[in-house]
Amino acid sequence: MPAEDIRYHHLMAGANRAGYLLVGGQSSRMGRDKALLPIEGGQTFLEHISSEIQKSAGSVKLIGDYKKYSLPGYRDVMPGNGPLGGVFTALHYTPAKWNLIVACDMPFVTAELFESLFAAAEAGDFDCIAAGHDGQIEPLCAVYHNRCAEAALSAIERKSLKMHDFVSGLKTFVQHIEKLPALANINTPADLAAANGSAKRSDTSHYIEFRNVYKTFDQPVLVDVSFHVDPGETLAIIGRSGVGKSVTLGHIMGFIKPTRGRVFVSYLDITDMEEAELRKIRKKVTMVFQSGALFDSLTVGENILFSLELRDDYNEQNKEDVVDGLLQMVDLAEYKDHYPSDLSTGYKRAVAIARALAAQPECILYDEPTTMVDPIMSDHIGNLMLRLKNQLRLTSVVVTHDLDLMYKVADRVVFLSEGRSIFFGPLADLEKSTDPNIQEFLAMDRV
Ligand SMILES: Nc1ncnc2c1ncn2[C@@H]1O[C@H](COP(=O)(O)OP(=O)(O)OP(=O)(O)O)[C@@H](O)[C@H]1O
Numbered sequence: 001m002p003a004e005d006i007r008y009h010h011l012m013a014g015a016n017r018a019g020y021l022l023v024g025g026q027s028s029r030m031g032r033d034k035a036l037l038p039i040e041g042g043q044t045f046l047e048h049i050s051s052e053i054q055k056s057a058g059s060v061k062l063i064g065d066y067k068k069y070s071l072p073g074y075r076d077v078m079p080g081n082g083p084l085g086g087v088f089t090a091l092h093y094t095p096a097k098w099n100l101i102v103a104c105d106m107p108f109v110t111a112e113l114f115e116s117l118f119a120a121a122e123a124g125d126f127d128c129i130a131a132g133h134d135g136q137i138e139p140l141c142a143v144y145h146n147r148c149a150e151a152a153l154s155a156i157e158r159k160s161l162k163m164h165d166f167v168s169g170l171k172t173f174v175q176h177i178e179k180l181p182a183l184a185n186i187n188t189p190a191d192l193a194a195a196n197g198s199a200k201r202s203d204t205s206h207y208i209e210f211r212n213v214y215k216t217f218d219q220p221v222l223v224d225v226s227f228h229v230d231p232g233e234t235l236a237i238i239g240r241s242g243v244g245k246s247v248t249l250g251h252i253m254g255f256i257k258p259t260r261g262r263v264f265v266s267y268l269d270i271t272d273m274e275e276a277e278l279r280k281i282r283k284k285v286t287m288v289f290q291s292g293a294l295f296d297s298l299t300v301g302e303n304i305l306f307s308l309e310l311r312d313d314y315n316e317q318n319k320e321d322v323v324d325g326l327l328q329m330v331d332l333a334e335y336k337d338h339y340p341s342d343l344s345t346g347y348k349r350a351v352a353i354a355r356a357l358a359a360q361p362e363c364i365l366y367d368e369p370t371t372m373v374d375p376i377m378s379d380h381i382g383n384l385m386l387r388l389k390n391q392l393r394l395t396s397v398v399v400t401h402d403l404d405l406m407y408k409v410a411d412r413v414v415f416l417s418e419g420r421s422i423f424f425g426p427l428a429d430l431e432k433s434t435d436p437n438i439q440e441f442l443a444m445d446r447v
């Protein structure tokens, strides 16, 4: 049943239903309050779960330290008894017969799931309807009859605090849920990454995708930016200075996290990836920095060799051959023993490109490869990029002010203006755009 088709039975059920979200305790493993962890779209666990509870139960109250959050609730009247104390608190205060009680570490629960628990409760003669999956039962995603307050209190008095023992002493019906990750528990940062990943992993067919990305530093920089890059394609990102082009590349490398929205790279959702996973992505996607970032104390050849050092699939002779091959590829064979300080900016860029290629990436990102370079060298770099695209089928993203370069290499273009992608489409369509910002930008180049 799709979410929009859920008929909110609470409207008919009157005060028969109520919803409670347990927000007790900090998680030592997450190092912070679980309720405030982010899920998709920048919402927190708390916001997502409470809105899903509200939809199905018609109300939501927090149990625990509710004053920290801006929602109504109750303090745990049996503190120190774990979640069972919270369950008792909810059932003690509730005016409703059926009470949905959910823990705040299951960020993928849905109103649809809750609806099925209430429906089973209202149809049968049970004390408790708990969600279950794969033989596991989840007592903290369950609907309880308010008469269970008594049993909760007596379990607490007996110091029998395990939730599983509690529900197995009740007349409990297990509602089996087919779809994961609806019940995924989040206890560690890795759980969060895996759960967000399994929820989203297959959700893009593009090599790179920005999906409704927002980024705010002190000011909003990116506002609802969406675009994608398919394998083997070259995307140009253009726009005035300071509009967020380099920030966009930073998101693709995972150096910068979006405030909202999703970023996919190498078909994977990298938005919430941990550093260790991002490092794997950065082996596939390399960046040629605006500055070139060469080591001044190493020769051109040594600079390239440096990025091969960690590869154990090459012996020393192989490595020399690869360095020579790459230098040839960028037309710099004769500069192998020179130092970067001997080279012009344009040649340094070419060395930086060769060094990026040494990692044998699937995708290469260029930040302003032709700025501060004379026209002949610009042309040379453009030709080199075109050659790499055609010979190596490298996927690329190029940030540039240089419209000649854009016309030479781009398949598709993103035009950023005031943080928004006001154009995204094939190069050929850019000139047809009637947007005055775009017309002005293109005209500037003609004078
Ligand atoms: N780490 C940061 N913290 C705060 N603000 C930042 C940060 N990085 C970038 N910005 C701001 O974001 C805006 C966009 O910067 P960005 O470097 O992406 O622009 P750009 O389009 O690449 O410009 P240029 O064409 O001059 O290279 C700028 O206002 C910049 O000051």
Ligand SMILES: [Mg+2]
Pocket: 245, 246, 247, 367
């Ligand atoms: Mg920049």
